[in-house]
Amino acid sequence: xxxxLCRITDLSVRYRHNTALTHVSLDxxxxxxxxIVGESGSGKSTFARALAGLLPDNAVRDGDIQWSSERAPxxxxxxxxVFQDSSASLNPVLRIGEQVAEGAKRxxxxxxxxxYAHAEMLLDHVRIPNPSAVMRAYPRQLSGGQRxxxxxxxxxxxxxxxxxxxxxxxxxxxxxxxxxxxxxDRLVSEAAMTLIFVTHxxxxxxxLADRIAVLKDGRLVEIGPVSDILADPKSDDTRNLLAGHxxxxxxxxxxxxxx
Amino acid sequence: xxxxxxxxxxxxxxxxxxxxxxxVDGLSFSLxxxxxxxIAGASGSGKSTLARLLLRLIEPDAGGITFEGSDWLSLKGxxxxxxxxxxxxxxxxxxxxFHPSATVNDALGDPLRIHGIxxxxxxxxxxxxxxxxxxxxxxxxTRPVRELSGGQRxxxxxxxxxxxxxxxxxxxxAxxxxxxxxxxxILELLVELQRExxxxxxxxxxxxxxxxxxxxxxxxxxxxxxxxxxxxxxxxNHPSSAAGRALIAAVPRLTPGGRPTNTMQKSEPTHEP
Ligand SMILES: Nc1ncnc2c1ncn2[C@@H]1O[C@H](COP(=O)(O)OP(=O)(O)OP(=O)(O)O)[C@@H](O)[C@H]1O
Ligand SMILES: Nc1ncnc2c1ncn2[C@@H]1O[C@H](COP(=O)(O)OP(=O)(O)OP(=O)(O)O)[C@@H](O)[C@H]1O
Ligand SMILES: [Mg+2]
Ligand SMILES: [Mg+2]
Numbered sequence: 001x002x003x004x005l006c007r008i009t010d011l012s013v014r015y016r017h018n019t020a021l022t023h024v025s026l027d028x029x030x031x032x033x034x035x036i037v038g039e040s041g042s043g044k045s046t047f048a049r050a051l052a053g054l055l056p057d058n059a060v061r062d063g064d065i066q067w068s069s070e071r072a073p074x075x076x077x078x079x080x081x082v083f084q085d086s087s088a089s090l091n092p093v094l095r096i097g098e099q100v101a102e103g104a105k106r107x108x109x110x111x112x113x114x115x116y117a118h119a120e121m122l123l124d125h126v127r128i129p130n131p132s133a134v135m136r137a138y139p140r141q142l143s144g145g146q147r148x149x150x151x152x153x154x155x156x157x158x159x160x161x162x163x164x165x166x167x168x169x170x171x172x173x174x175x176x177x178x179x180x181x182x183x184x185d186r187l188v189s190e191a192a193m194t195l196i197f198v199t200h201x202x203x204x205x206x207x208l209a210d211r212i213a214v215l216k217d218g219r220l221v222e223i224g225p226v227s228d229i230l231a232d233p234k235s236d237d238t239r240n241l242l243a244g245h246x247x248x249x250x251x252x253x254x255x256x257x258x259x
Numbered sequence: 260x261x262x263x264x265x266x267x268x269x270x271x272x273x274x275x276x277x278x279x280x281x282x283v284d285g286l287s288f289s290l291x292x293x294x295x296x297x298i299a300g301a302s303g304s305g306k307s308t309l310a311r312l313l314l315r316l317i318e319p320d321a322g323g324i325t326f327e328g329s330d331w332l333s334l335k336g337x338x339x340x341x342x343x344x345x346x347x348x349x350x351x352x353x354x355x356x357f358h359p360s361a362t363v364n365d366a367l368g369d370p371l372r373i374h375g376i377x378x379x380x381x382x383x384x385x386x387x388x389x390x391x392x393x394x395x396x397x398x399x400x401t402r403p404v405r406e407l408s409g410g411q412r413x414x415x416x417x418x419x420x421x422x423x424x425x426x427x428x429x430x431x432x433a434x435x436x437x438x439x440x441x442x443x444x445i446l447e448l449l450v451e452l453q454r455e456x457x458x459x460x461x462x463x464x465x466x467x468x469x470x471x472x473x474x475x476x477x478x479x480x481x482x483x484x485x486x487x488x489x490x491x492x493x494x495x496n497h498p499s500s501a502a503g504r505a506l507i508a509a510v511p512r513l514t515p516g517g518r519p520t521n522t523m524q525k526s527e528p529t530h531e532p
Binding site for chain 2 (some may be wrong): 015017038039040041045056058084085086087088129130133134136137141143144145146147149166167170171172173174175176177178200201202240241243244248250251252253254
């Protein structure tokens with residue numbers, strides 16, 4: 001195996017009163033799609049933020065994140081980040097076009113005109129209807145799923161080599177979700193991007209990732225290729241995430257449906 | 260079944276210099292006491308706009324809403340303030356739904372106080388009970404809502420919505436950030452409250468498996484309209500609208516054994532009728 005893109009050793013993160021991550025060690029492989037799964041509060045967002053250097057002020061970090069590149073990748077330029085809350089990713093007082101174009105202008109050295117054209121194309125890629133009109137809208141004028149997609153477009157606008165997406169598709173309808181998944185996948189295969197995908201949904205993870213890492217109470221309990229994790233989960237926590245899955249064949253919770 | 264809510268030809272259009280969106284474009288439906296109506300539809304189809312109209316956060320251009328037997332849209336001033344709490348909502352944009360400096364205690368204590376649900380002396384034990392029901396502990400009560408994880412915040416929002424014992428709860432992607440175990444637990448809680456207190460739910464979700472588990476009836480929205488409505492299982496088994504068929508075909512499926520790594524296949528339509 002080639003040298004890892006990033007070696008994480010004994011990463012721990014504490015907030016004022018609680019510990020969110022405890023001694024997490026793993027290697028990131030360049031060009032892979034890694035899903036981070038785990039129950040609510042297990043430390044997924046904390047891990048994602050720590051990796052991107054975007055921890056909030058009240059967090060204390062311990063341990064080592066060693067990048068193979070000479071300088072650590074910079075958030076916004078080398079690392080695209082999509083926050084779990086789209087309202088945290090977007091600036092409420094900036095027009096959509098400006099927010100998406102900004103990264104391309106600043107980091108790809110494009111003129112504003114070229115950056116705007118680039119932004120409009122990206123909005124189209126994330127399936128925003130009527131992108132030229134939406135360019136001039138403000139975040140509050142969009143639906144929740146539209147905002148989430150704009151946040152994805154803004155995160156990939158500077159063509160980052162690493163994209164960290166925190167629950168970026170979890171509130172999207174299944175059709176758009178599948179399209180975004182395909183888009184991210186294209187970026188990985190065509191632009192050699194490394195994708196870190198945080199999700200509570202192990203089914204989504206199994207559709208998108210090469211490897212799955214499972215967190216529980218701030219610890220890494222299991223990491224491996226998707227097929228191994230699904231076929232032969234080593235930990236009870238992984239089995240729980242798999243067992244609770246329900247789909248269109250599961251029994252309804254309510255009795256006798258009415259008309 | 261008694262009718263709790265009926266919506267008649269509701270319309271809301273957003274017009275600005277650049278865009279003109281008929282977000283809700285002639286919607287009619289009704290909801291019975293103790294009933295759950297699931298709403299699915301593509302992103303941008305008008306689901307949250309409908310929810311905000313019901314909450315009277317925005318006013319419709321046309322149409323009528325009857326709620327608990329009276330004209331909901333003509334309520335004003337103190338009458339509106341008085342009855343407003345009868346409809347609660349769990350917002351899709353959870354972070355924006357809380358005051359930036361609110362603690363969990365504030366978020367849950369306020370509705371209990373405003374609607375006089377329990378005596379002052381019992382407020383903190385009621386908060387502890389609500390937190391326990393959504394899988395949090397009383398240790399979370401003093402935490403700022405902003406400093407919770409996404410799923411923890413979502414559960415506080417659900418606890419807040421049920422705190423004032425409303426007759427209708429509008430849930431807008433309310434379980435979308437919850438892992439399966441928690442989601443099942445919350446759905447069971449909602450169904451139990453419905454059985455005990457006859458609460459009605461308008462359950463908006465992109466997740467058809469969730470809607471199938473909890474809704475008596477399902478409505479599929481497309482471009483501001485209901486294009487299909489009926490028994491949930493019937494629609495999922497035999498969707499008749501193009502919008503319904505597309506949503507159902509794209510449900511992600513757990514693929515045991517996985518796929519070979521590094522090859523992304525488009526998932527097949529996941530449903531066997
Ligand atoms: N305040 C507003 N001003 C202008 N347009 C708006 C406003 N709110 C919503 N819209 C538009 O109305 C349409 C319906 O939006 P709505 O939020 O109701 O969709 P939704 O079905 O909830 O979608 P999602 O699944 O993405 O949350 C969208 O095209 C959206 O851009
Ligand atoms: N800013 C913060 N200040 C204090 N504690 C925090 C903060 N953010 C998260 N926490 C706590 O750290 C723990 C891990 O949170 P994190 O957000 O990483 O979980 P998560 O796995 O992303 O959960 P979810 O699936 O619910 O989003 C939780 O107990 C949470 O309450
Ligand atoms: Mg999170
Ligand atoms: Mg919405």
